[in-house]
Amino acid sequence: MNPVFTTNYREMAPWLETILNDCQDAVFITNRHFDLLHWNVSAEELWFKQSKRPAKKNIVEFLNLLFPGHVEVHGQLQRAIALDEQVEDIFVSTPDDRTYRLSCYTHKFPGTQYLLDVVIILRDLQSTIHRKKEIKPGILYKTLLNSLEEGVLLLQGEQGTIISANNKACEITGFNHEHLIGRNLFELGGIAFREDGSAMPVSEYPGLVTLRTGELVQKSVVGFTNAKGKLTWLSVNTCLVEEFHASVPGLVGVTFNDVTACREAESRLSESEHIFQSFMNNTHSPAWIIDEDGYIVYMNDIFKRVWKLNNSHLYSNMRDLMPTEMVEEYMANNRKVLETGQPLITIENSLRQDGSQGVYLVFKFGLQTGTHKRLIGGQSIDITDEKRAQEEIVKVNERFYYTTKATSDFIWDWNIETGHIYRSEPFCELTGYQQNDMENDLYWWYEKIHPEDRQRVMNQINACLTAHNNYWHDEYRFRCADGTYKYLSDKGYILYQDGNAVRGIGAIQDLTEKRMLETELARQKEEERLRINQAMIAGQEYERNEISKELHDNVNQILSSAMILVTAARGNAEEQEHLIDKTAQYLNLAIQEIRKISKSLNSSIINEVGFIDPVEDIIKNMQMVRPIRVEFECDPALEDELSQDVQLTLYRIIQEQTNNIMRYAEADYVKIAIELNTDHLLLLIQDNGKGFDTTKQTKGIGLLNMLNRAETLGGTMQIDSKPQEGCRLLVQIPVN
Numbered sequence: 212m213n214p215v216f217t218t219n220y221r222e223m224a225p226w227l228e229t230i231l232n233d234c235q236d237a238v239f240i241t242n243r244h245f246d247l248l249h250w251n252v253s254a255e256e257l258w259f260k261q262s263k264r265p266a267k268k269n270i271v272e273f274l275n276l277l278f279p280g281h282v283e284v285h286g287q288l289q290r291a292i293a294l295d296e297q298v299e300d301i302f303v304s305t306p307d308d309r310t311y312r313l314s315c316y317t318h319k320f321p322g323t324q325y326l327l328d329v330v331i332i333l334r335d336l337q338s339t340i341h342r343k344k345e346i347k348p349g350i351l352y353k354t355l356l357n358s359l360e361e362g363v364l365l366l367q368g369e370q371g372t373i374i375s376a377n378n379k380a381c382e383i384t385g386f387n388h389e390h391l392i393g394r395n396l397f398e399l400g401g402i403a404f405r406e407d408g409s410a411m412p413v414s415e416y417p418g419l420v421t422l423r424t425g426e427l428v429q430k431s432v433v434g435f436t437n438a439k440g441k442l443t444w445l446s447v448n449t450c451l452v453e454e455f456h457a458s459v460p461g462l463v464g465v466t467f468n469d470v471t472a473c474r475e476a477e478s479r480l481s482e483s484e485h486i487f488q489s490f491m492n493n494t495h496s497p498a499w500i501i502d503e504d505g506y507i508v509y510m511n512d513i514f515k516r517v518w519k520l521n522n523s524h525l526y527s528n529m530r531d532l533m534p535t536e537m538v539e540e541y542m543a544n545n546r547k548v549l550e551t552g553q554p555l556i557t558i559e560n561s562l563r564q565d566g567s568q569g570v571y572l573v574f575k576f577g578l579q580t581g582t583h584k585r586l587i588g589g590q591s592i593d594i595t596d597e598k599r600a601q602e603e604i605v606k607v608n609e610r611f612y613y614t615t616k617a618t619s620d621f622i623w624d625w626n627i628e629t630g631h632i633y634r635s636e637p638f639c640e641l642t643g644y645q646q647n648d649m650e651n652d653l654y655w656w657y658e659k660i661h662p663e664d665r666q667r668v669m670n671q672i673n674a675c676l677t678a679h680n681n682y683w684h685d686e687y688r689f690r691c692a693d694g695t696y697k698y699l700s701d702k703g704y705i706l707y708q709d710g711n712a713v714r715g716i717g718a719i720q721d722l723t724e725k726r727m728l729e730t731e732l733a734r735q736k737e738e739e740r741l742r743i744n745q746a747m748i749a750g751q752e753y754e755r756n757e758i759s760k761e762l763h764d765n766v767n768q769i770l771s772s773a774m775i776l777v778t779a780a781r782g783n784a785e786e787q788e789h790l791i792d793k794t795a796q797y798l799n800l801a802i803q804e805i806r807k808i809s810k811s812l813n814s815s816i817i818n819e820v821g822f823i824d825p826v827e828d829i830i831k832n833m834q835m836v837r838p839i840r841v842e843f844e845c846d847p848a849l850e851d852e853l854s855q856d857v858q859l860t861l862y863r864i865i866q867e868q869t870n871n872i873m874r875y876a877e878a879d880y881v882k883i884a885i886e887l888n889t890d891h892l893l894l895l896i897q898d899n900g901k902g903f904d905t906t907k908q909t910k911g912i913g914l915l916n917m918l919n920r921a922e923t924l925g926g927t928m929q930i931d932s933k934p935q936e937g938c939r940l941l942v943q944i945p946v947n
Contacts, residue, residue: 237333243292243326245270248583257333270331274313278303284313291315292329300429300448300466302336310336324525325500325508327580334359362445364465365452366418370395371463383445383469385438404434404442418465421449432470444471496592497571500578503549503585505529505542517564537561545587548575561591569595625653625703625715632656641721643692661688661696676712681705683715686722698722743919821850822858826883829869833881836873844884852887857944860924861885861894864917868896868940871913876900876938887946892926894942902932917942 231238231251240249247268250258261276271285278284281303291298301313311333318328362380364373376391384391386399396416403411413419417428428449437443445467452462488511491498497514501507505528515521518532530538537560548555554576563569571591578586621637632651639645649655660668664687675683683703688696703717780790817825823845830841850858865883872878878900886893914930917940921928926944 237335239270239331239333241270241329241331242583243329245288245329248328254333274303277305278311279306280304288315288329288331292317292326295319295324297430299446299468300450302450312336325502327584359466361466361468364391364418364467366396366422366463366465368395369422371416371419371422374462380467383437383443383467385441390438402436406432406434408434417447417449418463421451421463421465425451427451432474433467442471443469444474446470494590496590498588498590500586500588501529501545503545503587505545507532508586513564517562544573544575548577548587549585552577558594559591563593563595569593570598571595622718623703623716625717627705627712627715638719641691641719642689642697648692659690661690664688675705679707679710679712681707683717698726817859817862818855822862823847823850825862826865829866830883833869833873839878840880842880842882842884844882844886846885846887849885849887853892853946857892857924857946860920860944861942863920864894864928864942865896867913867917872896872898872900872938876902878937890945892944892946894940894944896940897937899937902934902936902938904934905930905932 231249234251235253237254237257238251239247239254241247247270257277258273261273271288274284275282284301284303287298287301290296295317297317298313298315301315302310303313304310314332314334316330316332317326318330319326359377359379362383363375363377364380365375366372367374372393372395373391374393376388381387381391391399396413396419403413403416405411405415411433417431417433420426420428428447431447432444433447434442434444447465447467450464450466452464491511492513494511495513497517498511499507499514500509506526507524507529508526510520510525515524520532524532529541533541540559541561544555544557544559554574557573557575559571559573561569561571570593572594573589573591575587575589578588580586621641622635623638624633626632630652632653634649634651636646638649657665657669668685668687671685672683681704683705684701686698686700689699690696698721700720700722701717702719703715705712706714706716777790777794780787780794783790826843826845830843833839833841853861869881869883872881876898878898880899882895882897884893884895886895918928921942921944924944926942929941929943930938931941932938
């Protein structure tokens with residue numbers, strides 16, 4: 212049978228293959244699920260000797276078939292993995308009475324708890340030692356004991372008399388057989404030590420404990436000084452070879468291994484691990500180790516703090532811990548390292564310690580291990596602040612570039628120490644001067660300033676420099692190449708070094724068009740002011756004329772009629788009483804007309820009763836003149852919501868338009884509606900009168916007054932009318 216090693220995961224190193232094939236014990240190497248990865252020749256022979264072999268190469272199923280009476284083996288192996296314990300003395304037997312010693316060891320990634328392999332060793336004891344059977348010394352017995360790699364002592368009696376010892380026991384202790392056989396543990400002398408380094412009394416020796424109590428001792432670490440004076444550390448196990456009775460001590464077997472080198476290696480490994488952990492946890496950068504499937508093998512403290520993790524998250528998959536938008540980029544970079552076999556330096560988005568989004572410079576590299584899983588180490592440096600600063604510089608430069616392109620400003624740079632001034636190209640377009648025409652000093656610019664502005668500008672510059680101010684701004688008129696002047700706004704920032712002004716940087720903006728627009732706007736405002744004054748004067752004259760007409764055509768006629776009646780009453784004694792009563796009626800009517808005129812002119816009535824009652828009085832007066840149907844729609848709550856100015860404006864416009872309707876429209880239906888929506892107050896006055904052509908009809912004083920009143924409050928007025936189709940007037944006034 213060829214000693215060939217096969218695996219689904221990785222190839223066996225040649226040196227390890229040689230060592231395993233030279234070993235007489237059956238050696239199986241599995242993963243954490245006990246699936247076979249490797250085995251040696253002895254293991255292969257043992258496997259193929261079984262008539263029934265498991266369909267899958269799983270060591271637990273194989274052991275259940277080989278040792279059907281020992282179902283507890285699986286649980287002991289699981290416990291060894293879970294508690295990270297080495298199991299070295301599991302004694303099991305086959306149905307044909309062959310006894311095996313089973314040992315289990317775990318292999319982890321250095322410096323971590325990441326399990327790489329499980330090593331299981333089966334040693335055939337040839338059924339030499341059986342429980343409840345008498346051991347008879349003989350050649351086979353001695354050969355068996357001396358073939359063992361462990362030291363073996365057989366103890367008997369209360370003092371732990373040594374009745375047998377194998378060669379390995381003599382080698383480890385430094386004593387020969389003659390010095391050991393027949394002596395008890397008390398007589399050997401020397402000092403024993405507990406695992407923590409404290410002295411161990413003889414009564415605590417594992418063999419004596421088992422002889423005295425019958426309790427087995429497993430993997431007790433004991434230190435002692437051997438015959439050569441060297442401190443040696445042993446891993447000791449005990450077993451009962453004969454039944455234990457309280458009155459008659461049994462026969463106890465003591466097996467032990469020299470673990471001195473292992474302890475020293477563990478100590479060095481522990482120290483190396485401590486140095487590694489100390490270094491990684493004191494660095495300011497997150498560091499981690501991850502396998503090819505994304506499972507975390509190691510993470511330092513800062514990595515845990517950034518991702519809010521702890522040791523319970525070891526062997527968790529990063530896909531379950533990272534946000535979805537980050538994990539794909541992270542895993543893609545891992546694949547690059549695995550595919551190329553080369554380290555990778557890249558930029559990745561990740562979280563910062565405060566939980567905010569950050570940018571990291573990441574270094575990833577493959578790790579050389581004997582595990583079938585490829586591992587990737589990584590370390591990252593938080594460059595978020597540097598990245599933002601760099602982006603801000605780019606934005607500032609870009610913003611400056613586009614600002615100079617998007618505006619008509621030109622930039623100047625004044626070296627105050629040398630007097631040299633740099634002017635950008637747009638200055639030529641602004642002033643009409645060519646670069647060859649301009650001198651690069653302050654005096655050339657100074658003499659081009661308008662004489663009325665020149666001294667003021669220089670005084671401002673000198674005052675700024677004297678006061679060590681950083682900011683300077685002034686406006687002046689500048690003479691262009693064609694002799695015309697342009698209004699310029701000049702702004703500068705002054706830099707100082709050791710208290711002295713060394714540099715000035717600034718920009719000039721052309722205000723000529725702005726100044727022209729301001730002049731034109733001032734002219735238009737003046738014209739508008741004059742127009743409004745004229746309109747006010749015209750309105751006043753119009754109102755005076757209307758009052759005059761009312762007094763002449765109405766009140767004067769009533770009073771004239773009353774005067775005629777009074778004259779008639781003087782000469783007619785019989786009708787005198789009747790004529791006086793009639794005169795009183797005319798006088799009362801005149802009083803009512805005067806009161807109506809007074810009310811229509813008096814704006815204080817709005818302050819006293821609001822605008823709704825006065826509007827209803829207008830409607831009553833309209834209906835007194837002739838039959839006419841008037842609909843008035845208005846929420847009474849508006850009197851509390853609208854200001855007095857707005858109410859008065861509504862009243863005057865209604866008063867003016869209804870007066871026009873009664874005079875010219877010949878309407879028999881009028882609708883007046885006032886409505887307040889989200890941002891506007893609407894006034895609608897509509898009639899079904901004869902209308903007029905708005906394209907031909909010139910605006911009279913009445914219409915102009917209504918328009919002025921609406922515009923005074925920032926509103927608009929719109930009139931829609933056609934001949935024989937009535938008239939519709941809509942006023943919109945903005946409200947807060």
